[in-house]
Amino acid sequence: MLEMSASVIVTGRKRREDLWMYFTFDVKDNNTLCKPCRATLAGKNTTNLKRHLRTTHPEIHKKIQKTSNDGPSQASGSAQPQQSICTALLAASKYKVDSKEQHAREEVIARWIGCTGLSVRTFEDEDFVGMMETVDRKLTVPKKTKISNLIDKQYEGEKQKECLLLGEYLFALICGPKKDSQLHSLP
Numbered sequence: 001m002l003e004m005s006a007s008v009i010v011t012g013r014k015r016r017e018d019l020w021m022y023f024t025f026d027v028k029d030n031n032t033l034c035k036p037c038r039a040t041l042a043g044k045n046t047t048n049l050k051r052h053l054r055t056t057h058p059e060i061h062k063k064i065q066k067t068s069n070d071g072p073s074q075a076s077g078s079a080q081p082q083q084s085i086c087t088a089l090l091a092a093s094k095y096k097v098d099s100k101e102q103h104a105r106e107e108v109i110a111r112w113i114g115c116t117g118l119s120v121r122t123f124e125d126e127d128f129v130g131m132m133e134t135v136d137r138k139l140t141v142p143k144k145t146k147i148s149n150l151i152d153k154q155y156e157g158e159k160q161k162e163c164l165l166l167g168e169y170l171f172a173l174i175c176g177p178k179k180d181s182q183l184h185s186l187p
């Protein structure tokens, strides 16, 4: 018979791990075996399991209550999930890949790169990517190939005189609206 330790399923939920030290969930029969008394309980509802411990094994139930409120062990267990929540939030605050906002910025960056004659390999430079993401945290800095394609697309009919305007446009875009004096004081 295939028995599966339910503690595997609830990985990351430190609170329940101790409960599952005393039980084994059987996927096939959809019931849970209480290891201390070999009793079989229907399903794997933790409320039911806790009730079984409370009524049949009060001393184990007490131990589990204690562990759930244990600060340090919870902190170490939740470090990883918290980090991924941060990453998820960060990702959610980015412009959508297909959004107008993201496209507009990619276009401008491509024009800027095309006009300045900078290499598209700039987009492989960690410092550059870091700089772009710092100026606009919502921006997903496009990859080299994407910029390359955009530049190729824009190249036809592109006029040199537009470059200055575009540079200013880019500056305004990434730094927000600035007073003229500040714009012109740039090196």
Ligand SMILES: [Zn+2]
Pocket (backbone or CB within 6 Å): 034, 035, 036, 037, 038, 039, 052, 056, 057
């Ligand atoms: Zn039992």
